[in-house]
Amino acid sequence: MKTATRSMPHRGRFTTGLILGLSLVAGAAQADEASVKAGREAAQACAACHGDNGNSNNPAFPSIAGQPAGYLATQLRAYRDGTRENAIMSGQAANLSDEQIRDIAAYYAAQERKVLNPADEGSTLGSQLYHHGRDGVVACAACHGAEGRGNQPAGFPAMRGLSPDYTAQSLKDYRRQARKGGKAEIMYPVVADLSDEEIEALAAHIATFE
Template sequence: MMTAVHPMPRRGRFTAGMLLGLFFFAGAVQASEGGSIKAGREAAQSCAACHGDKGNSNNPAFPSIAGQPAKYVASQLTAYRDGKRENAIMNGQAAGLSDQQIRDIAVYYAAQGRKVASPADEGSELGADLYHQGREGVAACAACHHSDGYGNQPAGFPALRGLTAGYAAQSLKDYRSGARAHGQAVLMIPLAAELSDEEIDALAAHIASLD
């Protein structure tokens, strides 16, 4: 696993757009999320079957959602419910959720501690460089998701530590293809569009090594 200290991110040509997006999303979360942790705990009982106790998954097929920003969780659940993001399991699970239940579930998971059970033993030098420094045309992932993948709660940017390489790679490919085109996709689509398959796999390998 890589533990090297990396320099500050280098700005790519999409950095200006990313900064505008930061202001937009950060401003959108100034108001209260309006959810109840207690109610969310009750509403999220069925989620544990796939996402684990308190949102920490032990199954590589399902991502951990503990500690994810409430805004991010709410946006994903809403997208699944409304058919804007497709997944056979999640579309069905979210179909009957009200707006209030989504807010409750979101704040519940945001309040849970995120644990990384088994980070990948090996990362990727190319992936680490892209994640921390970016390249021409691709801003560094660390600028929004933290150098160690903790995400950004106030801005609603998700944590990446604890994601498997397969899940991270598929997410990037879905942004690149436009399959994920809701919420923060306004920031991710132009960045992912610049990434090759090799770069996506390298980034995913590095993300999977974050602990």
């Protein structure tokens, strides 16, 4: 009678693969930490407009804390390369390397987004458009979330914490296709038929997000 023996090759391969996988994850985490640290150093000049840790207390400048890293990197490259124009940002980004852009994006993406001064009053029309849309206009919540928190994995930016003036100007820039770079073209048909009144209403509603 033969005694049954068990071969363990699969377990060995599994263990090796698991160790290798954990090593890769650890390496990625260390790389991310390094990028965030380097980004903190590279982003020192950004705080003057965007606030400490990317939470702006100036309505003229948007909060960028917690935005998707890919979105932030795309916007910085667009400013640097002249695809997106802004007198201040074009100059700030002009001499940034690709590595610096990735590091700055990683730093701000890792920061907690805080809404410093949410508006007390919104807009019924803006709420309807944001959450439900209308014929020919997709609901903003479909991409940016019901509370304007965005979608990090998909690269859709958070809307909460943006001032009404900034949001309204951004939507008007998309409407006239003056804002380019990244996923900008997705926005063109979304806002093409929005009136000034509807844009102002949307901006007022978005400003109430906490």
